[in-house]
Structure formats: C-alpha cells, structure tokens
Amino acid sequence: xxxxxxxxxxxxxxxxxxxxxxxxxxxxxxxxxxxxxxxxxxxxxxxxxxxxxxxxxxxxxxxxxxxxxxxxxxxxxxxxxxxxxxxxxxxxxxxxxxxxxxxxxxxxxxxxxxxxxxxxxxxxxxxxxxxxxxxxxxxxxxxxxxxxxxxxxxxxxxxxxxxxxxxxxxxxxxxxxxxxxxxxxxxxxxxxxxxxxxxxxxxxxxxxxxxxxxxxxxxxxxxxxxxxxxxxxxxxxxxxxxxxxxxxxxxxxxxxxxxxxxxxxxxxxxxxxxxxxxxxxxxxxxxxxxxxxxxxxxxxxxxxxxxxxxxxxxxxxxxxxxxxxxxxxxxxxxxxxxxxxxxxxxxxxxxxxxxxxxxxxxxxxxxxxxxxxxxxxxxxxxxxxxxxxxxxxxxxxxxxxxxxxxxxxxxxxxxxxxxxxxxxxxxxxxxxxxxxxxxxxxxxxxxxxxxxxxxxxxxxxxxxxxxxxxxxxxxxxxxxxxxxxxxxxxxxxxxxxxxxxxxxxxxxxxxxxxxxxxxxxxxxxxxxxxxxxxxxxxxxxxxxxxxxxxxxxxxxxxx
Amino acid sequence: xxxxxxxxxxxxxxxxxxxxxxxxxxxxxxxxxxxxxxxxxxxxxxxxxxxxxxxxxxxxxxxxxxxxxxxxxxxxxxxxxxxxxxxxxxxxxxxxxxxxxxxxxxxxxxxxxxxxxxxxxxxxxxxxxxxxxxxxxxxxxxxxxxxxxxxxxxxxxxxxxxxxxxxxxxxxxxxxxxxxxxxxxxxxxxxxxxxxxxxxxxxxxxxxxxxxxxxxxxxxxxxxxxxxxxxxxxxxxxxxxxxxxxxxxxxxxxxxxxxxxxxxxxxxxxxxxxxxxxxxxxxxxxxxxxxxxxxxxxxxxxxxxxxxxxxxxxxxxxxxxxxxxxxxxxxxxx
Numbered sequence: 001x002x003x004x005x006x007x008x009x010x011x012x013x014x015x016x017x018x019x020x021x022x023x024x025x026x027x028x029x030x031x032x033x034x035x036x037x038x039x040x041x042x043x044x045x046x047x048x049x050x051x052x053x054x055x056x057x058x059x060x061x062x063x064x065x066x067x068x069x070x071x072x073x074x075x076x077x078x079x080x081x082x083x084x085x086x087x088x089x090x091x092x093x094x095x096x097x098x099x100x101x102x103x104x105x106x107x108x109x110x111x112x113x114x115x116x117x118x119x120x121x122x123x124x125x126x127x128x129x130x131x132x133x134x135x136x137x138x139x140x141x142x143x144x145x146x147x148x149x150x151x152x153x154x155x156x157x158x159x160x161x162x163x164x165x166x167x168x169x170x171x172x173x174x175x176x177x178x179x180x181x182x183x184x185x186x187x188x189x190x191x192x193x194x195x196x197x198x199x200x201x202x203x204x205x206x207x208x209x210x211x212x213x214x215x216x217x218x219x220x221x222x223x224x225x226x227x228x229x230x231x232x233x234x235x236x237x238x239x240x241x242x243x244x245x246x247x248x249x250x251x252x253x254x255x256x257x258x259x260x261x262x263x264x265x266x267x268x269x270x271x272x273x274x275x276x277x278x279x280x281x282x283x284x285x286x287x288x289x290x291x292x293x294x295x296x297x298x299x300x301x302x303x304x305x306x307x308x309x310x311x312x313x314x315x316x317x318x319x320x321x322x323x324x325x326x327x328x329x330x331x332x333x334x335x336x337x338x339x340x341x342x343x344x345x346x347x348x349x350x351x352x353x354x355x356x357x358x359x360x361x362x363x364x365x366x367x368x369x370x371x372x373x374x375x376x377x378x379x380x381x382x383x384x385x386x387x388x389x390x391x392x393x394x395x396x397x398x399x400x401x402x403x404x405x406x407x408x409x410x411x412x413x414x415x416x417x418x419x420x421x422x423x424x425x426x427x428x429x430x431x432x433x434x435x436x437x438x439x440x441x442x443x444x445x446x447x448x449x450x451x452x453x454x455x456x457x458x459x460x461x462x463x464x465x466x467x468x469x470x471x472x473x474x475x476x477x478x479x480x481x482x483x484x485x486x487x488x489x490x491x492x493x494x495x496x497x498x499x500x501x502x503x504x505x506x507x508x509x510x511x512x513x514x515x516x517x518x519x520x521x522x523x524x525x526x527x528x529x530x531x532x533x534x535x536x537x538x539x540x541x542x543x544x545x546x547x548x549x550x551x552x553x554x555x556x557x558x559x
Numbered sequence: 560x561x562x563x564x565x566x567x568x569x570x571x572x573x574x575x576x577x578x579x580x581x582x583x584x585x586x587x588x589x590x591x592x593x594x595x596x597x598x599x600x601x602x603x604x605x606x607x608x609x610x611x612x613x614x615x616x617x618x619x620x621x622x623x624x625x626x627x628x629x630x631x632x633x634x635x636x637x638x639x640x641x642x643x644x645x646x647x648x649x650x651x652x653x654x655x656x657x658x659x660x661x662x663x664x665x666x667x668x669x670x671x672x673x674x675x676x677x678x679x680x681x682x683x684x685x686x687x688x689x690x691x692x693x694x695x696x697x698x699x700x701x702x703x704x705x706x707x708x709x710x711x712x713x714x715x716x717x718x719x720x721x722x723x724x725x726x727x728x729x730x731x732x733x734x735x736x737x738x739x740x741x742x743x744x745x746x747x748x749x750x751x752x753x754x755x756x757x758x759x760x761x762x763x764x765x766x767x768x769x770x771x772x773x774x775x776x777x778x779x780x781x782x783x784x785x786x787x788x789x790x791x792x793x794x795x796x797x798x799x800x801x802x803x804x805x806x807x808x809x810x811x812x813x814x815x816x817x818x819x820x821x822x823x824x825x826x827x828x829x830x831x832x833x834x835x836x837x838x839x840x841x842x843x844x845x846x847x848x849x850x851x852x853x854x855x856x857x858x859x860x861x862x863x864x865x866x867x868x869x870x871x872x873x874x875x876x877x878x879x880x881x882x883x884x885x886x887x888x889x890x891x892x893x
Contacts, residue, residue, distance in 0.1 A: 120770060122772060225892040509595060
C-alpha cells in the first residue's frame with residue numbers, strides 16, 4: 001500500500017464536524033418538536049403539575065418501576081456476562097447469544113403474549129410453581145412489569161457487558177491467568193475495570209427504556225394505578241387535546257432521563273479509554289474447573305430457559321397459522337401479503353440500520369476529535385435524545401412544523417426510515433462506543449507519526465477491530481426498525497403494511513391464527529437477521545483467531 | 560449490502576401505485592381494520608370505482624382517534640377528502656374542528672337502534688359493547704352489570720383503558736349511563752375483579768383472553784359472529800346484560816376544504832347502498848347501517864339482542880368525559 005501525502009478525509013475537521021452536525025440536527029429537531037407543541041398551545045401551568053395528586057403518583061410510579069427494572073436487569077446481566085466470558089466455548093453458546101440479541105427487538109405485543117403463556121394465570125411456569133413449589137405468583141402488577149422489562153433488557157445489558165469483558169486488555173487477562181487468580185480477584189483485576197466504564201451508560205439506557213415503557217406497563221400493570229408518564233402524555237394529547245400538558249410532561253420526562261444521561265456521561269463514558277493491544281488472548285483459569293463449569297452451566301441453563309420459554313410459546317402459538325401463510329393452496333408458496341410486507345419492512349429497516357450505524361460512528365469520531373469535554377458530553381447526551389422524547393410528542397411537534405408536506409406515501413416511507421434510524425441511534429452508539437474508544441495510545445501515536453489518517457486510519461486501524469461490533473450494531477439497528485410499530489403508526493402508512501402493521505391489522509380483525517403466524521415469522525426473520533450479521537462480522541476474525549489464539553486450543557480435560 | 564438495501568427501497572417506492580392524474584382521486588383517511596386486505600376497504604373501493612370516473616385512495620391511520628388528530632394537525636391543508644372511521648366518541652371533537660362539511664345525504668335508509676339526524680356525520684355501521692365470555696371456562700356468566708359487580712372477586716375480567724381505547728371509553732359511558740352519579744362507587748366494587756386494563760382491545764383479546772387468562776373480556780356484541788362464521792366455533796359468546804348495552808356508531812364525513820366535495824358526497828350516498836353495506840357484517844364484524852334483508856349473514860341471528868340501547872348524545876360525552884374520566888381514575892387508584 002502506498003500512502004499518499006494527504007489521505008482522503010484526513011483533515012481534523014472531517015472527524016469533528018459531521019458528528020457535530022448530526023448532534024446539532026438532533027438537538028434542533030427535539031427543540032423544534034417540543035417548541036412547536038408549546039407554541040401551538042398556551043403556556044402550561046407548572047404549578048398544576050405538582051398540585052395534581054394523579055400526576056404526582058404517575059411520576060413516582062414511573063421512576064419506581066424503572067428503578068426496580070434497572071436494578072434487576074443489571075443483577076441478572078452482570079453474572080450472565082461474566083459466566084459467558086468465562087466459558088468461551090460450549091455447545092449452544094452462539095445460539096444463546098442470538099436469543100439474547102433477539103429479546104430487545106421483539107414487538108412488545110408478541111413478547112407479552114409469550115410471557116403471558118409462561119408466567120400468566122394459565123401459564124406453564126405458574127402451574128409448576130403452584131403445584132410443585134406451592135408458590136402463588138401473579139403476573140399482573142409491578143411483578144409483571146419488572147419481569148417483562150428484565151426479559152427485554154437483561155439480555156441486552158448482558159450482551160453489551162460481555163462485549164466489554166471480552167475486549168478487556170489482553171495483557172491484564174494474561175497476567176491474571178498466569179497468576180492463577182481466583183474468581184473474586186479476577187473480577188477485581190480484570191472484569192470490573194472492563195465493566196465499570198460501560199455500566200453507567202448501560203444503566204441510563206435501560207432506565208430510559210423502562211421509564212418510557214407504555215403498552216407493556218398497561219397490559220401487565222393491572223389497572224390505572226400502573227400509569228407511566230408516556231401514558232399520561234398519550235392521554236393529554238389524544239384524549240384531552242391538551243398540547244401544553246403533554247409538552248409539560250414531556251419536559252419532565254426529558255429532565256429526569258436527561259439528568260441521568262448527564263451523570264452517566266460525566267462519570268462513566270469518558271473513562272473508557274483503556275489500552276488494548278492485539279495480542280493472543282487468554283481465558284481465565286477461573287472457568288476451567290469441573291465445578292465452575294457445572295455451576296456456570298446450570299446458571300446459564302436457567303437463563304436460557306427464561307429466554308426460550310416465551311419464544312417457545314410464540315412458536316407453538318404461531319405454528320397453526322403458518323400453514324395458511326406458507327401453504328395457501330396446499331403447495332409451498334408464500335402468502336403474497338406476507339411477502340410484500342416482509343420486503344417493505346426490510347426496505348425500511350436495512351437503510352435505517354445503515355444510517356444509524358453511520359451516524360453513530362460520526363458522532364463517536366467527533367467525540368474523540370475534541371479535547372473539550374463539554375462538547376463531548378453534549379454530543380453524547382444529544383444522541384440519546386430520541387429515547388427521551390416521547391415519539392408522540394416529537395411526531396406531533398414535527399407535524400405542526402412541516403404541516404402541509406407530510407403524509408405523501410413515498411415521502412412517508414423515507415421519513416419513517418429516517419426516524420427509525422434516529423430511534424436506533426442510542427443502542428448502536430452504546431454498542432460501538434467501547435470498541436472504538438479502546439484503541440491504545442501507543443498505536444494512535446504510531447499511526448500519527450506514520451501519517452495514517454483519515455480514511456486509511458479508519459480502514460487499517462479501526463476496521464479490523466470494529467468489524468464484529470459493527471455487524472452487531474447493524475443487526476440491532478435493522479432489527480429495531482424491523483419490529484417497529486410506533487413510528488409507522490404515528491405517520492400513517494399508505495395502504496400497504498409493513499410486517500408489524502400487518503400483525504396489528506390481523507389482530508384488529510379477529511385473525512388470531514394469522515396474527516400469531518405473522519408474529520412467529522417476524523421472530524424467525526429477526527433471528528435470521530442476527531445470525532447473518534453475526535456471520536458477516538465473524539468470518540474473517542474467527543479465521544485469524546484460529547491461527548494464533550490459544551483460546552481455541554483443545555483445553556485439558558478435568559473430569 | 561448498501562446497494563441491495565437501496566435497490567429494495569427503490570423497488571418499494573416504485574411499487575407504490577402511481578396515481579393517474581387524469582381521473583380525480585378521492586383520498587380517504589381510515590383505520591387499519593377497514594383498509595386491510597380482508598377488510599371491507601378493497602371491495603368497497605372496487606365497487607365505488609365502477610360507479611365513478613375516479614380513484615379511491617386510503618391513507619391508513621392507526622385508530623379513529625388518530626384520524627381526528629391528523630385532521631386537527633393538518634387543518635385546511637389536509638389532503639383528505641373524506642374521513643371514515645370516526646365514532647360517537649370522537650364525533651363531537653371532530654365537529655368542533657370546523658374542518659368537516661355538511662353531507663346533504665338522504666338518511667332515510669338508515670336502520671339504527673336510535674334516530675339519526677346529524678348534518679355532518681353519516682353512519683356506516685354500528686354495534687354494541689358487550690362482555691364476551693369463554694363458554695369452556697365460564698358456563699354461567701353474570702347476566703347483568705349488577706350481577707357482574709356483585710360477583711365474587713375470583714371472577715376475573717379484562718377491560719380496556721378509557722384513555723386509550725374505544726371500547727374502554729364505551730364501558731365508562733355504559734356504567735355512567737346505567738348508574739349515573741353512583742358510577743364511581745360501582746367501579747370501586749368492580750375494581751378487584753379487573754385482572755388488568757389494557758391499552759388497546761387487541762392487547763387484551765390476543766395476549767390475554769385468547770390465552771385463557773380471564774373468562775370475560777370487554778368487546779363487541781358482534782365478536783362471536785366472526786368466531787362462528789369464520790373460525791367455526793361457538794366457544795366465544797357475548798352475554799346479554801339486563802340493563803341494556805352501550806351503542807357505538809361508526810361514521811364518515813366529508814372534509815370542507817376538499818377539491819372533490821361532489822365526489823365525496825357521491826361516496827357518502829354510495830355508503831348507504833347494499834354494494835357498500837354487504838361487506839360490513841363479516842369484514843368489519845359490525846351491524847350494517849341499513850337493512851340488508853336476506854343478505855345479512857345467518858350468524859347475525861344468533862347474536863344477543865340487547866333490551867335497551869344505552870346512548871349519550873356526542874355533545875354530552877365531550878362536555879363530561881374529562882370529569883368522568885377523572886372520577887374513574889380516582890375510584891380505580893384509591
């Protein structure tokens with residue numbers, strides 16, 4: 001390779017400006033959306049917020065259930081991630097990872113139907129618990145809300161934590177392995193330093209997701225005492241046509257979640273610059289003994305069951321309808337409506353995934369290009385805005401701004417794609433932040449001295465170690481858009497539905513079997529998507545690893 | 560990957576039918592169950608296009624409430640010529656936007672349980688809210704609201720939230736119509752029998768009721784018609800309450816700012832002919848707005864016949880619903 005004197009995109013501004021531009025655009029969009037709503041309505045009466053017992057209960061409840069959900073999700077995720085890191089090779093590990101990736105992107109109505117079949121009043125688990133263990137369990141109430149939130153978020157958290165632990169500096173891991181550190185010391189010396197920088201952001205992410213939860217909270221909450229701020233916003237906007245109340249509540253939500261992100265950005269995210277040189281990796285000894293394999297195996301088995309059972313219920317429920325979806329006249333041919341919906345969904349989801357990954361990379365690049373921590377934090381927090389502003393508020397606000405020009409069918413699809421990309425951005429960012437920040441300073445300096453900048457720097461320094469995280473974030477970005485119902489429902493679809501819209505259409509007209517089949521098909525499609533992206537991300541890397549890593553060498557038998 | 564994704568996107572965009580500019584296009588805002596492939600939408604579109612030199616285009620919004628919201632947001636610049644899918648709960652708010660015009664349609668063919676003389680809204684179907692029960696789980700359901708409220712607390716029911724769902728609001732009005740100022744006290748007694756209050760009818764019906772989580776769910780009196788005619792099962796039936804049932808009427812109206820008002824009026828007139836109405840019973844699973852005679856599917860004769868149609872006029876609903884809702888919230892969270 002011959003380096004030209006100036007590499008493409010090597011000017012420092014190329015690293016700083018595009019990301020900054022995207023961040024400002026997001027900020028502008030959010031302010032404009034909220035502002036338009038406030039402008040249209042009269043200024044809200046803030047005292048009314050604190051005066052109303054109902055609104056106070058809503059805010060307290062929202063914070064409480066989100067707090068519990070975060071706590072439990074992380075309590076599950078940290079041990080699971082450690083065990084998965086300790087046991088780098090066991091049959092079904094890849095499958096378990098795919099399932100973990102899947103849970104977050106499942107459309108909530110599909111996931112809830114699965115959860116209810118297992119933990120509901122007539123569920124399998126409930127039956128076993130009351131017959132064998134004599135435990136009475138009721139899913140309706142805070143139990144169910146937290147259970148569902150753990151189902152959605154613990155696997156996501158474990159997945160991100162696993163990635164963090166696996167990318168812990170090899171030098172540390174090697175030293176720890178040579179010293180024969182026990183579990184506790186291994187945790188102190190290797191795992192905790194790897195996990196700590198990711199944890200605040202992760203907690204903020206899960207908190208925001210649970211804080212803004214809507215349909216799950218209502219379905220499993222048991223009654224109106226389980227009302228989140230999102231529900232109250234919906235009520236204000238759609239039921240009472242009270243734009244100012246909705247905007248006021250949205251601001252409250254933004255303040256609470258935004259404050260958490262600010263804290264996370266301050267205490268966590270910037271500390272993630274750990275050195276990492278690419279050397280052969282060593283796994284800890286802690287995971288090698290028979291007992292640790294047995295206990296890890298059992299615990300991971302329980303976790304896998306927790307994920308698999310609801311999916312099995314979705315499978316069982318969907319099978320009867322699959323017949324008419326794939327064999328309409330006895331011979332194999334995909335139901336055209338289902339096929340069209342699938343293609344349309346992919347046409348929205350793939351570009352959306354690509355855009356979100358691109359935007360996330362640019363935002364991260366601008367974060368590393370500036371030494372001013374304020375700019376960095378602002379860009380960071382801004383990227384999470386799409387999660388904090390209720391889509392209904394943002395959508396309504398934007399509608400007020402661009403009133404006449406929206407709603408045309410093809411423009412609508414482009415808009416839906418853009419907004420989906422925006423909604424996926426926070427997740428993608430969370431996945432890419434660690435790996436991108438972890439390039440060690442020695443390599444950086446060498447690269448600087450050699451003048452490896454711009455495109456070449458990206459191609460030769462970052463790409464080889466980013467390939468896998470990029471594939472995973474592409475899968476999440478696409479998967480999130482594929483399962484999305486909210487955005488497309490908000491902007492109205494032309495006559496032709498996407499997969500989730502088709503599902504809701506079928507549900508709305510009593511076509512229960514067909515809906516269950518569409519749900520199952522969506523789950524299978526998501527699983528396929530994650531597997532394909534996993535293969536794309538792993539192919540070259542795994543070859544290299546086989547060549548020079550002791551990790552894949554046959555481990556000594558202990559039993 | 561990139562090229563493939565964009566090719567797909569491009570293909571989808573051109574697959575969106577290009578509308579011929581020579582013939583006028585009637586744009587109708589409606590909700591998903593009307594416009595679905597198996598709903599009345601496609602058949603109605605074909606039938607109407609045969610009578611007019613025009614194209615019908617549906618813009619699908621997720622519910623009647625969303626149609627109203629979209630209309631409010633777009634104001635006079637809306638591209639809608641007609642809105643179809645509002646109901647007695649959203650009617651008055653829609654009227655107050657001032658964006659809808661008079662229909663000037665002859666309403667004499669209407670066959671509703673109440674007398675209908677509205678200058679703006681034309682009904683296209685109607686039904687009663689009712690509790691649907693699973694005959695295998697609950698052979699003897701309570702036969703009145705009183706009996707339901709007095710039933711032991713281990714009888715569980717699923718309802719929908721009046722803040723987010725049409726049947727949910729229907730039950731709120733039903734209770735208010737039957738019990739008046741006593742409604743809150745009755746809700747408090749009913750409270751412990753409510754398994755959960757879902758966001759939408761679909762959430763409750765699909766995720767919970769069809770999974771056997773509770774034997775009774777708030778739905779429509781016409782729901783069993785679908786199960787009997789299409790699923791061929793008698794398992795799910797509606798129970799007739801002695802106090803009578805709350806009535807829902809679904810309506811359409813023309814948009815004042817439309818360039819195709821004549822066409823929209825033609826459509827409203829067409830709406831009350833058998834060519835439109837015959838698709839309602841099984842495709843929308845509601846009662847047709849006109850008398851279909853022999854064309855009414857046989858299963859409709861097996862449905863419950865409420866003794867009284869409970870109904871508040873839409874203005875009363877709009878004037879009171881905020882207060883009634885707050886009283887409900889208060890009773891349910893106390």
